[in-house]
Amino acid sequence: MGGDRLAGAEAVGDHHQRYQAQPAPLRGAGTAALAAQDVRTLALANAHFDPTHLGSLYAAVERIRKENGPRVAFPDVTRKPWALRLTDELKSGACHAGRYEGSIVLARRPELVRQERMASLPARPTSLAAAIRAGQTTFEEIGGHDAYFGDPAAATAEEGEATIAVLGAILEEAVVELLGFE
Numbered sequence: 444m445g446g447d448r449l450a451g452a453e454a455v456g457d458h459h460q461r462y463q464a465q466p467a468p469l470r471g472a473g474t475a476a477l478a479a480q481d482v483r484t485l486a487l488a489n490a491h492f493d494p495t496h497l498g499s500l501y502a503a504v505e506r507i508r509k510e511n512g513p514r515v516a517f518p519d520v521t522r523k524p525w526a527l528r529l530t531d532e533l534k535s536g537a538c539h540a541g542r543y544e545g546s547i548v549l550a551r552r553p554e555l556v557r558q559e560r561m562a563s564l565p566a567r568p569t570s571l572a573a574a575i576r577a578g579q580t581t582f583e584e585i586g587g588h589d590a591y592f593g594d595p596a597a598a599t600a601e602e603g604e605a606t607i608a609v610l611g612a613i614l615e616e617a618v619v620e621l622l623g624f625e
């Protein structure tokens with residue numbers, strides 16, 4: 444990934460373009476399109492934690508509310524109480540292509556994982572979240588020349604399945620709370 448800037452700063456790697464992140468269904472006439480389809484409740488599930496991306500989701504939710512769009516459930520899993528239910532690696536902030544994300548991919552799309560390479564990577568417990576807050580803008584500045592943080596070698600499909608179940612339960616609980624069900 445070379446000296447590419449972090450997504451929270453501007454862009455990530457050669458496979459990402461500079462962007463002002465706006466989730467596609469919420470762009471342009473999104474609220475009108477949702478209303479035209481009689482969507483009354485929208486649940487946003489997010490697993491991308493960089494600050495720019497999260498900011499775009501919060502802006503989209505605020506826009507929907509201002510435009511009297513559907514009710515929106517958006518459990519931000521980077522914040523309490525939701526974050527407390529996720530893995531220790533996620534809570535540490537050292538979670539970019541590490542155990543947390545690697546486990547999820549192993550659970551659902553193992554063919555996308557170069558498992559021999561993954562198993563050879565040493566743990567890198569540096570908190571990407573803390574580094575971004577401190578103003579570091581490249582993976583190299585943070586000590587991640589190959590753009591991973593956490594412990595990818597410890598990833599398992601079983602942990603991924605458990606994490607997916609927790610993420611699903613969090614989304615369900617946010618929707619139930621929004622709708623006022625018990």
